[in-house]
Amino acid sequence: MSSTQGQTILVTGGAGYVGSHTVISLLDAGHKVIIFDNFSNGRQECLDRIEELTGKSMTVYRGDMRNKEDILDVLGKHKEISLVIHFAALKAVGESVEKPLDYYRVNVTGSLNLIEAMVESGVSRLIFSSSATVYGDPIYLPMDEKHPVGNCTSPYATTKQMVEEIMKDTCKVMPSWSGVVLRYFNPVGAHFSGMIGEDPKGIPNNLTPFVAQVAIGMRDELKVFGNDYNTHDGTGVRDYIHITDVANGHLAAVTKCMETPGFQVYNLGTGKGSSVFDVVRAFEEACGKKIKYSIIGRRAGDVAAMCACPKKAEAELGWKAKYTLAEMCKDAWAWQTKNPNGFNTDNSSKQ
Ligand code: WQD
Numbered sequence: 001m002s003s004t005q006g007q008t009i010l011v012t013g014g015a016g017y018v019g020s021h022t023v024i025s026l027l028d029a030g031h032k033v034i035i036f037d038n039f040s041n042g043r044q045e046c047l048d049r050i051e052e053l054t055g056k057s058m059t060v061y062r063g064d065m066r067n068k069e070d071i072l073d074v075l076g077k078h079k080e081i082s083l084v085i086h087f088a089a090l091k092a093v094g095e096s097v098e099k100p101l102d103y104y105r106v107n108v109t110g111s112l113n114l115i116e117a118m119v120e121s122g123v124s125r126l127i128f129s130s131s132a133t134v135y136g137d138p139i140y141l142p143m144d145e146k147h148p149v150g151n152c153t154s155p156y157a158t159t160k161q162m163v164e165e166i167m168k169d170t171c172k173v174m175p176s177w178s179g180v181v182l183r184y185f186n187p188v189g190a191h192f193s194g195m196i197g198e199d200p201k202g203i204p205n206n207l208t209p210f211v212a213q214v215a216i217g218m219r220d221e222l223k224v225f226g227n228d229y230n231t232h233d234g235t236g237v238r239d240y241i242h243i244t245d246v247a248n249g250h251l252a253a254v255t256k257c258m259e260t261p262g263f264q265v266y267n268l269g270t271g272k273g274s275s276v277f278d279v280v281r282a283f284e285e286a287c288g289k290k291i292k293y294s295i296i297g298r299r300a301g302d303v304a305a306m307c308a309c310p311k312k313a314e315a316e317l318g319w320k321a322k323y324t325l326a327e328m329c330k331d332a333w334a335w336q337t338k339n340p341n342g343f344n345t346d347n348s349s350k351q
Pocket of ligand 1: 224
């Protein structure tokens with residue numbers, strides 16, 4: 001068996017949106033997966049469906065990143081763990097502005113607990129779920145990994161940047177360590193089966209789940225946050241990337257992490273920017289309905305445009321996004337129509 005096959009991987013936050021899609025890619029590639037999740041934003045139903053989809057079983061621990069003992073307990077029970085993928089975090093940008101201490105506690109202290117527990121347990125490979133928001137307002141586009149970070153526009157983004165620095169410094173003093181940071185642009189869509197997908201609690205902050213809920217009649221209309229940006233149609237431009245491409249980016253990072261010590265950062269994006277109106281049109285194509293919208297003022301903290309330069313991941317991970325915006329919308333719509341209440345199998349309506 002090569003050094004990168006059949007590893008046992010601890011996945012924190014594995015019941016969440018990006019985590020669950022990554023778990024499918026890991027299981028399909030023959031890895032064993034141990035889930036660590038407090039289920040604050042993920043559901044056991046999602047894990048049950050993953051086992052149904054892949055025909056593989058997983059070991060699941062309910063635990064909290066804020067309790068280092070919970071993490072040490074899992075690492076102590078499973079000496080076979082060779083690598084950790086860390087998704088577990090709070091991720092709502094607007095909420096982080098209102099509750100910064102919660103975000104520092106969960107995202108930064110939680111990650112510090114994990115890294116310390118890994119050092120104490122002799123586990124030296126970590127892949128971290130970061131975000132393109134660490135770049136702040138773009139100085140140039142497309143953004144490569146050399147783009148300056150630090151002018152973060154939210155506590156959420158600052159927590160992601162702080163954990164990247166903690167990892168970098170850990171790798172500097174622990175030569176056997178391998179730390180890979182993955183900066184996501186805008187993950188959207190769902191597994192092609194329509195059995196798992198994005199299941200936001202309450203009113204979606206992000207564009208595509210909101211559009212999907214308008215399309216299915218759960219929301220009256222989309223509010224477009226400004227059409228006076230310096231973009232091709234005045235609305236905000238983002239680099240939307242299919243969640244399955246993001247998941248496969250983690251799979252490629254596992255190989256890198258297993259083979260190469262040191263600290264590395266990679267953008268996970270397509271290199272293609274799409275505006276709000278581009279997304280609305282693509283979604284109308286996917287669902288066969290008109291999406292009602294009205295244009296209101298800009299949202300605080302929004303930038304005009306973000307777009308990745310994905311060349312480093314292509315060159316060093318052998319990974320390249322392959323799904324189109326049309327496919328992202330098709331899969332998002334399939335998930336929405338098959339699961340109008342998300343993973344709520346008791347059919348209580350989502351508000
Ligand atoms: C996309 C575009 C909005 C909703 C955020 C986080 C980022 C990452 C992805 C975690 C923007 C416009 C949106 C709506 C709208 N999450 N919009 N009406 O803000 O680029 O990134 O999610 O890592 O960290 O910052 O994504 O989907 O919220 O917005 O007009 O109801 O859609 O103005 O131009 P964003 P988004």
